[in-house]
Amino acid sequence: MNSTLSPPARLSVAGFRVLSGCLGSIMVLGFTNNLLVLILFCRFKTLRTPVNMLLLNISVSDMLVCVCGTSLSFASSLSNRWLYGAHGCMWYGFINSCFGIVSLVSLSVLSYDRYSTLITLMLCTKRRPDFRRPLAAVVVSWLYSVLWTAPPLVGWSHYAPEGAGTSCSVSWTEASASSHAYVISLFVFCLGIPVASMVYCYARLLIAVRQVG
Template sequence: MSDQCFASTMNESFHEYEEYQAPVWMRAGIIAYISLVTISGTLMNGVVIIAFYKNKSLRTPLNYLILNLCVSNLLGTTASACLVIPVNALGEQIFGNLGCMIYVFTCGMLGVANLWTITVLSIAHYIVICKSRHFSLRRRHVISGIFFVWIWSAIWNGVLVGSGGYGSDKMKSDCGIVWNSVDKKIVQYTLYMVCCFVVPLIFLSYCYGSIIYEVRQQTKSSKASKDALPEAAKMVFVIMVAFLVCWCPYGCVAMLTMIKPNYKTPIFMDTALSFFAKLSFITSPVIYVAMNTKMRKRVLEVFRLRVRSANSESTMYKETHSAVKYPNKLYSVQL
């Protein structure tokens, strides 16, 4: 599609709002918010990446998925800052159609990669706990999953951006997908929403629901293992809430706009929900690292915030090769 067609798509998508310009105080607030998200995301995800680099004990198969999650989060916060801060500081779209297209593709790909990495993590836990007694998750399995995540994300976002379905938001403070674009192919957009948002939610619900059910079934006659059930349930609850809180408001409004293209959302809603979804770049390391006692201990040790005991090597082995015993099964997961 030519650059002129891209420009036409952008102009048509927000024509009725083209006279609106966000006031200076609002642009300053957006800059402050994105700066806070960028700094927090860079620190939290960067700490984990450095910890992986310095401590070989963290490089287990499942933790490679966590590393991939943190890398996508770090790139996502950086990409957001590179466009949103200059645009709002100068009060105009300075990068043109090409810059907007690259930004939408990059952020879309990183966001979908984020969600699908979480999904692959849930599938890995489901297979280990529910489908195999002594399943050995190897590095090649994880690498295959990571390749799938990035290829899947790149293909779907490439198709969407290639259809011209992007443009400036109503406040001219960001670039994003124009869900009510008059030029869009409804089947294309619907498949994107289903494959990139709905399917991960279904997988997450099924996998973690099955894990909770399996644990509950195997712990009915074991008091020791029952004590671990509330912790597992809490983790599942936090995972699901974080997913829903960050992405579902944006996804629901997007689907409503697709179904009813003439539906007029408040002028600030699209931008606010898009920025709110960027919080997922911060919540992921909190859930998978800060709430994981073993991972948190390793991170603290790497940065010399905790003194190792004399028997640290034996402790390391116990913490990186944990086994949960139930009456009928033994689940071994390398963390």
């Protein structure tokens, strides 16, 4: 891949202004709200519970997206083109994919934790606060995400401009067997399985609540 990357503009000047306004709002609000979560977590000890470690992990990953990713696409939208070349495109695609998968996996683990907690309460058994499992889940979520977002950096598919040309992601439309295999694997293991586990856990949670009622 070349060190420079300047795809043709895909929006009008007015379109880029609207896009930059939306991205700027997302960046500011996302950073501010997640920073507030971190401040509250650090200030109040009562919030430092095992399950809140997963919520904190989601806030950290979302804030990093705003700082390391959205800021780049915002600046590019103001200039009506991608500003950071091919290497910047790879960086942007990697970190946004990585942080997004971290949040999704954390939500999946959180849904299982809520279900298992309710089952424990229904069985009238005590459950001591245990930080080891949530911390392990946080570490696994990052390792799992890196495992699936690093392959385009080493040749299995690649990150390329998308949409208006001011952001980058996996090359979804590349017509090659290798790229198709990666996209399908990414869809199954980083979207299908986490979402299916959330649907299952919350469905079981709903059934359990109705049984109690």
